[in-house]
Amino acid sequence: MRDYNKYLTVSFIRTISESFSNIARSVNLKPAFIISNTLKKYITTGKNTLEKEYSAHHDVYKISCHDYASYIGQTKRKLKTRIIEHSSNIKIKN
Numbered sequence: 195m196r197d198y199n200k201y202l203t204v205s206f207i208r209t210i211s212e213s214f215s216n217i218a219r220s221v222n223l224k225p226a227f228i229i230s231n232t233l234k235k236y237i238t239t240g241k242n243t244l245e246k247e248y249s250a251h252h253d254v255y256k257i258s259c260h261d262y263a264s265y266i267g268q269t270k271r272k273l274k275t276r277i278i279e280h281s282s283n284i285k286i287k288n
Contacts, residue, residue: 201226 206227
């Protein structure tokens with residue numbers, strides 16, 4: 195087993211990566227392949243975008259449940275949106 199001191203990171207290309215591995219190992223480099231074409235690049239989750247005036251704003255809020263419990267939260271999004279989400283979660287008992 196060889197002792198590799200340096201790694202070489204290159205894109206994975208099915209047809210030439212194995213040949214490249216042999217060449218890299220012959221000069222004492224350990225190849226580390228990355229896949230540049232992933233689904234994450236093309237599929238994103240639809241997060242709410244904020245107007246500029248809200249982007250650095252943090253709201254801290256407290257929701258009281260009965261006389262003995264409360265929930266304290268913090269959000270960078272619009273407070274109204276976050277409160278509606280809490281209400282929805284309570285209705286579906288999430």
